Amino acid sequence: MGKSQDVAQKFSMAGLLITLGIVYGDIGTSPLYVMKAIVGDQAIEKSLVLGGLSCIFWTLTIQTTVKYVIITLRADNDGEGGIPALYALVRRKARWLVVPAIIGTAALLADGLITPPISVTSAIEGLRLIREDIPVIPIVVIIISTLFFFQQFGTKFVGKAFGPIMLLWFGTLGTLGALQILQHADVLAAINPWHAIELLMNYPGGFILLGAVFLCTTGAEALYSDLGHCGVKNIRITWAFVKTALLLNYFGQGAWLLYDAGDKLGDKNPFYQIMPEWFLIPGIILASLATIIASQALISGSYTLVQEAMKLKFWPRLKVIYPTDVKGQLYIPFVNWSLLAGCLFIVFFFRESENMEAAYGLTITITMIMTTVLLMFYLRKIGTAWIWIILCGILFSVVEFAFLYANLNKFMHGGYVTIIIGALLSLMMWVWYKGHKITRRYEKNVDIADYYEMFKDLSADESVPKFASNLVYIDSQPMDVVEHKILYSIFNKQPKRADTYWIIHVKYTDEPHTRQYSVDELIPGLLIKVDFKLGFQVEPRINMFLRNVIKDLQENEEIDLTSKHESMKKHDIPSDFRFVIIEKIPTYDYQLPVFQEIVMSIYYFIKRISLTDDKAYELDTSLVTKEKVPLIISRTTDEKLERVSLEEIKKQ
Known part of the structure; x- marks a missing residue:
């Protein structure tokens, strides 16, 4: 204070x-x-x-x-x-x-x-x-x-x-x-x-x-x-x-x-x-x-x-x-x-x-x-x-x-x-x-440890085009859990192969100038979670702060983020980064109750005037990919389809 x-x-x-x-x-x-x-x-x-x-x-x-x-x-x-x-x-x-x-x-x-x-x-x-x-x-x-x-x-x-x-x-x-x-x-x-x-x-x-x-x-x-x-x-x-x-x-x-x-x-x-x-x-x-x-x-x-x-x-x-x-x-x-x-x-x-x-x-x-x-x-x-x-x-x-x-x-x-x-x-x-509240109701947090093998397999799968050398997501969860929408974006929406995956969490303190961070290498060199603790007066320039974190890690020889491309590697060019910002939206294949539909329509209209994550965290917009994922990702349905023969279809 x-x-x-x-x-x-x-x-x-x-x-x-x-x-x-x-x-x-x-x-x-x-x-x-x-x-x-x-x-x-x-x-x-x-x-x-x-x-x-x-x-x-x-x-x-x-x-x-x-x-x-x-x-x-x-x-x-x-x-x-x-x-x-x-x-x-x-x-x-x-x-x-x-x-x-x-x-x-x-x-x-x-x-x-x-x-x-x-x-x-x-x-x-x-x-x-x-x-x-x-x-x-x-x-x-x-x-x-x-x-x-x-x-x-x-x-x-x-x-x-x-x-x-x-x-x-x-x-x-x-x-x-x-x-x-x-x-x-x-x-x-x-x-x-x-x-x-x-x-x-x-x-x-x-x-x-x-x-x-x-x-x-x-x-x-x-x-x-x-x-x-x-x-x-x-x-x-x-x-x-x-x-x-x-x-x-x-x-x-x-x-x-x-x-x-x-x-x-x-x-x-x-x-x-x-x-x-x-x-x-x-x-x-x-x-x-x-x-x-x-x-x-x-x-x-x-x-x-x-x-x-x-x-x-x-x-x-x-x-x-x-x-x-x-x-x-x-x-x-x-x-x-x-x-x-x-x-x-x-x-x-x-x-x-x-x-x-x-x-x-x-x-x-x-x-x-x-x-x-x-x-x-x-x-x-x-x-x-x-x-x-x-x-x-x-x-x-x-x-x-x-x-x-x-x-x-x-x-x-x-x-x-x-x-x-x-x-x-x-x-x-x-x-x-x-x-x-409706959005949070349908959100799901999962234990990221359950996905370690999937991260290893995807990163090593050269049949999948490389999306970025370093792929960065901003998560609202500070512990060992992660929002399911992040994993959906990586593995389901479009498999995103990267050399290193970064999960970023930001917490604000009552001190004006606090600038602290902690690093947890969940999978050494492959999956890293960074928690930033910032003072209330500090502009959350996550793009710049992450670069400083990487510089510290490299100086301490904890990680090597030199570009994997041979033409870049011999000149010690650092590898590229890309941020992915995710917005959840309702989908037509799953109807919310009428009241919730009305609320969510107005909610998304109001959301247009609010601050987006890329602006809130002052990300370089040239390095940002914005994605929309379904509000309800995993669900069960009782709707069954009956398979009939082509001849029966023609008769109708």
């Missing part, structure tokens, strides 16, 4: 500062739009303000603090968090848990498309207080596009500034709010949950306002997703500071609103209204920086989420780049540019932060419900008493289904956009997962 990663996870002042910069971007910028969304175009009333603040206070307490900070952060999978990590911990409890895991992951990615646009747009709209005709959309587009463009270079150096900026941001939030509270201290009465109950039960349309209240906790999932970057102690301690700053600012905005009771908010944003006039420009700049950090957190979180999904076979294999030595900092080009396209679509589709508020939060509610389902199984796994599991399940379910009901009102106001995107992502992820 990289040094920067150690600092981030270690409980220290530096760790706490880094945590502020990584974890709280989304939830930390919510004061920009939450109170404005709650009041909307209604007349400002004391019951509305106190009720909204009470809902915010108890939402941050029950949903964010109790569920995520206290309970969910306990569920770490080798230090990693997030809904895929939670699923990995409980997947053996029930097969159907893959459904909430996939839905939750897809919904989180879908709703995340609105986070950069709504955060940046809300901040830049503050410029209208200085100049009404300021072109907000072009500025937002430039900021978001620039942010995505620089992802490919890594965020190591920029990230060092995130912590101090967010410390200043939260300090500013708390200070501005506290100054307002001192002038209108009766706003603190909102801590009484009765005001929340009154709002939900008696205020006209009060229950629907939960959709706006929910925006204050949309970043709660990020607390858990970033567990692997920051560590549980750092998150829990910094949350106490962050929650205090957020509540002070929310209550400060509420105090200002009580001054204007009876009026309508109009184009005013309570967040900017509580700022002194002299602080307005610095405040807008600081808010803009905070929203950029919030967007960066979302982008980095999406990379991590997709990478975890790939490990669980929820997502097609994509190219992953590590711009720095820190494992948590990665870059996935396909995800980056897809997110940029999605964010720009959101900006141009909704145009105003107010319109984004009307659509934001619907799918993240679904993610939280899915997390609750998985969390209950995790609590049981670690031996939590049933009474606590039931109480937690009821409490979180009531809160989250109430939010879901309120957020369903957003469907026709643009929420359908993220629902459609989430549904498409869920379908893709489920088909990829199911297709992989």
